[in-house]
Amino acid sequence: MLLRTPIDLGSAIRDRRRALHLDQNELASQVGVSRKWIIDAEKGKSRAEIGLLLRTLDVLGLRLSLDAGGPIAGQNMVPTVDIDAVLDRARGQP
């Protein structure tokens, strides 16, 4: 699943918690946070701490992976060329 917003993350947490048949209290105590925090996180709180979120995903058996946005769906097309190398080569041949 692709994560774009905190709401995506919250939904994933809630779905996974339910799939594992855990209530908010169980999850909270396993993660080491209050039930209030779980509620907010599942609502997609944008100011939630990354550390607590990572611990939550770990407890839920969810893995986060990071990679450069592909050219297909990428709204951030980034060239792979090494600009410095290109310039250095250009300067070497005046």
Add this chain to the structure above:
Amino acid sequence: MLLRTPIDLGSAIRDRRRALHLDQNELASQVGVSRKWIIDAEKGKSRAEIGLLLRTLDVLGLRLSLDAGGPIAGQNMVPTVDIDAVLDRARGQP
């Protein structure tokens, strides 16, 4: 790349920022945060807000994906069986 800790995330942010030849000020203004925040985030601050982090990854053209931990490296082996279905079936045959 696999993300386990906020430090992993911070390193990825720094590496990507440098690969794009952005300084901390450039990145900060594009993300809409202070340079102080970029410094802390790259250091792997565990209490950084998820919302700002997601915006940062977006600016850097990095994508986050989430999936259930596989059985190979998984320290959280979770059975796929639907316990409720199993129990319902058991009750159906007394």
Add this chain to the structure above:
DNA sequence: TGATTTTGTAACCGATCGGTGTCATATTGG
């Protein structure tokens, strides 16, 4: 249906956030 469990909301609190500004220390370029 009634009883139990689960979930949502609110107020209060100390702790910590992120922004701003400044200065010192690398690091880079000529």
Add this chain to the structure above:
DNA sequence: CCAATATGACACCGATCGGTTACAAAATCA
């Protein structure tokens, strides 16, 4: 070498965090 740029660290501030407690609403189940 010096100058310019980039990075790190610090103090100060208002805003907001997450924890706690309590109560109400909703969902679940016999």
